[in-house]
Amino acid sequence: MILRQPNWAQNLLATQVASAEGEGGRGQGQQQQQQGVSPVMELVMALSDQRLYREVVWSLKRGLHDARSEFSFVRMRGLNALAKFMSSAANAEKVMELFRGSQSYQELQVVPVLFDYALAPRKRLAKNLGIVGAAEAGSDVESAPTTAEVTVALRVLEGCCLLYSGCRATASQHAAVSELIDFFLAGGPSVQSTCLDGLLAVMLDSPPNQKEFERVHGLRKIAEMLRNSHLDPDIRLKIAEFIVILISQVLPNGNRGFGIGEGSKPAWMTKWAQQELVEILGEESSALVDGIIDAGRQTFSDQDNQQTSMLRYAQELLHLAS
Structure with a gap:
């Protein structure tokens, strides 16, 4: 796409922005609001x-x-x-x-x-x-x-x-x-x-x-690939990350229309995913899946911390499936 404005439009719009930023004081702001945008600027916009x-x-x-x-x-x-x-x-x-x-x-x-x-x-x-x-x-x-x-x-x-x-x-x-x-x-x-x-x-x-x-049975088909030791290691890690994001962020946010669980309990769609994973990876994965679901409810201080936490869970899931 060609998103660059023509030079004549760029100059006028830049002047308008500079004028708006340069206005200081309450009285001047009210005066500018009363005057409004000039007809030329309206045409340019x-x-x-x-x-x-x-x-x-x-x-x-x-x-x-x-x-x-x-x-x-x-x-x-x-x-x-x-x-x-x-x-x-x-x-x-x-x-x-x-x-x-x-x-x-x-x-x-x-x-x-x-x-x-x-x-x-x-x-x-x-x-x-x-x-x-x-x-x-x-x-x-x-x-x-x-x-x-x-x-x-x-x-x-x-x-x-x-x-x-x-x-x-x-x-x-x-x-x-x-x-x-x-x-x-x-x-x-x-x-x-x-x-x-x-x-x-x-x-x-x-x-x-x-x-x-x-x-x-999409989750079952994808999770079963996680146990394939001959699969590309990067894809196996990608599958683990997919499962972590799915059950911690995507499914809980999409339960509207399905019926939301009471209190802090996950909605039934998340419960279904949890049961599928336990059946495929074994009972020892239950605690890890619970931790992933709980991590989806947490509020992280920044995106880096969230990504680090999700990656850690993905690596643990991958280790469990090996």
């Missing part, structure tokens, strides 16, 4: 907002157009453009607001395109194969998504879900949790890592997706 809106729409349309291509290398180009847009939106509140508003328009929705072309195209291909003959359908089948394409698509999905809760609702309509678990079980280290991040983003404050995760 309106033009800047319109320009930013056009940039957002153009960036989404360009990325989505390429992401719908029949060829993997073109889809990859579009997904990279969308990933860069998500990064820009995360660092700019105004862009984030415009992105949220854009997702109410079907032609600008990102999540459906991800599942139709990069993450779950086999469903659409199966539908096509059921309509036409196999020989005729072979020429209409697009190039299969590559590992790199799936990885970037998962990152874009993660960004969408973190920026806007409505994208999580859209993802639930495409069985996102089931698709991501399938990718995790069949993919390599890079896909597995991004699948875990994507699952957390999809399930955050989303009861439907959490319910889907429970229905397909």
